[in-house]
Amino acid sequence: QKEVEQNSGPLSVPEGAIASLNCTYSDRGSQSFFWYRQYSGKSPELIMFIYSNGDKEDGRFTAQLNKASQYVSLLIRDSQPSDSATYLCAVRRDDKIIFGKGTRLHILP
Amino acid sequence: KAGVTQTPRYLIKTRGQQVTLSCSPISGHRSVSWYQQTPGQGLQFLFEYFSETQRNKGNFPGRFSGRQFSNSRSEMNVSTLELGDSALYLCASSPKWGDAYEQYFGPGTRLTVT
Numbered sequence: 001q002k003e004v005e006q007n008s009g010p011l012s013v014p015e016g017a018i019a020s021l022n023c024t025y026s027d028r029g030s031q032s033f034f035w036y037r038q039y040s041g042k043s044p045e046l047i048m049f050i051y052s053n054g055d056k057e058d059g060r061f062t063a064q065l066n067k068a069s070q071y072v073s074l075l076i077r078d079s080q081p082s083d084s085a086t087y088l089c090a091v092r093r094d095d096k097i098i099f100g101k102g103t104r105l106h107i108l109p
Numbered sequence: 110k111a112g113v114t115q116t117p118r119y120l121i122k123t124r125g126q127q128v129t130l131s132c133s134p135i136s137g138h139r140s141v142s143w144y145q146q147t148p149g150q151g152l153q154f155l156f157e158y159f160s161e162t163q164r165n166k167g168n169f170p171g172r173f174s175g176r177q178f179s180n181s182r183s184e185m186n187v188s189t190l191e192l193g194d195s196a197l198y199l200c201a202s203s204p205k206w207g208d209a210y211e212q213y214f215g216p217g218t219r220l221t222v223t
Contacts, residue, residue: 034209043199043214044152088152095165095207097142101151
């Protein structure tokens with residue numbers, strides 16, 4: 001079992017709708033959780049982090065964490081074409097950052 | 110404030126050769142982490158340096174090594190290159206060791222091994 005798993009996609013979402021990206025992790029010792037956005041040909045950039053159960057909102061982005069079920073999700077409200085990118089889920093465990101392979105998101109104009 | 114810089118941006122090497130990649134962190138950042146990104150394996154952690162000391166290491170063979178200088182600049186070396194080493198090598202800097210809350214990636218070095 002991979003430490004951090006994501007559906008590779010592509011996930012196609014109409015413009016203006018909510019995009020929902022999911023991630024599961026295997027190690028219950030994971031401490032904090034991150035979402036990175038990576039545009040094609042560019043390097044990843046951190047967009048959200050969360051370390052407590054529940055929701056964390058930042059603008060159009062909401063990160064959700066459920067440690068009992070070992071999943072993290074990212075919701076993007078009012079999706080825009082500029083949100084089209086690969087979204088990487090990452091977890092911090094033992095001072096290392098473990099990344100999932102990413103979900104490609106495509107926002108349909 | 111200038112971002113993380115990596116040189117060179119593109120590199121083509123032959124199997125068996127060695128290569129050195131360079132990373133200059135954001136001013137004031139003392140931690141530099143290195144990652145390998147491939148389509149098959151995704152983004153994988155190589156190692157992290159802080160104050161010239163390797164603080165963490167991923168599951169890569171000993172052919173992959175690195176170092177950090179007193180000005181926080183870091184280099185990564187890969188010896189005896191294999192075709193499978195073709196990848197995008199990213200470095201990321203942060204103010205503190207193990208700090209992912211404020212980690213910024215450089216543009217990467219695209220290494221092709223033929």
